Amino acid sequence: MxxxxxxxxxxxxxxxxxxxxxxxxxxxxxxxxxxxxxxxxxxxxxxxxTGLAPEEIKALNANGKTSEHRWIPVEERLPEDREDVLVCTKKGWILVAWYGPRGKRWHIALSDACMIHEDIAAWQPLPEPYRPEE
Incomplete structure (x- = not known):
């Protein structure tokens, strides 16, 4: 920058x-x-x-990661209501889900299933979709 x-x-x-x-x-x-x-x-x-302190940005830069591509612990913050994100469960599964506006429920995308808040360890925004070269 x-x-x-x-x-x-x-x-x-x-x-x-x-x-x-x-x-x-x-x-x-x-x-x-x-x-x-x-x-x-x-x-x-x-x-x-970004919600990050200067020290956190320096650490991300040192690790070669940007704030958009890091796992964000649910204890740190949650995504916006109904925003599709990647979630990592405490068992290590990676799923696409969104956080419900009421209660502590994560709704699994393309499914009727949901998980309780305590099952999710971290989340991150979805990457940009693939776009073939024009």
Whole structure:
């Protein structure tokens, strides 16, 4: 990912491409500055939406994994209601399931079966579907 911050000649951190002085009180917010600030806030929002701390992201990067492709323990957090995800049971089975909005039930995709919450160890989002080259 391209950095949004940089150090100026005096060693002050600033938004990349925006002189530090342009962020002082009383300065006019130009269209360029507004777009740079909005872009930085958008990236911050995306980061915060991961729910991960900086240390967790560093650990994922060190292991060659991204947050989209790791097993998330159910104790850490649950998926959105009715979102299809991969689940790993405590017996090691991997299934496609969704978490029910009421009660503690995981509903197995393409089946009438369900499992209780305590049977599931972790989950992760589904990968992108296969798309043949066009």
């Amino acid at each position: 391209k950095r949004l911050t940089q150090k100026d000649e005096q060693g002050n951190w600033c938004l990349e491409g925006v002189p530090w002085e342009q962020l002082h009180e009383g300065q006019v917010i130009t269209k360029y500055l507004r777009e740079r600030l909005y872009g930085a806030l958008w990236k911050l929002m995306e980061y915060e939406d």
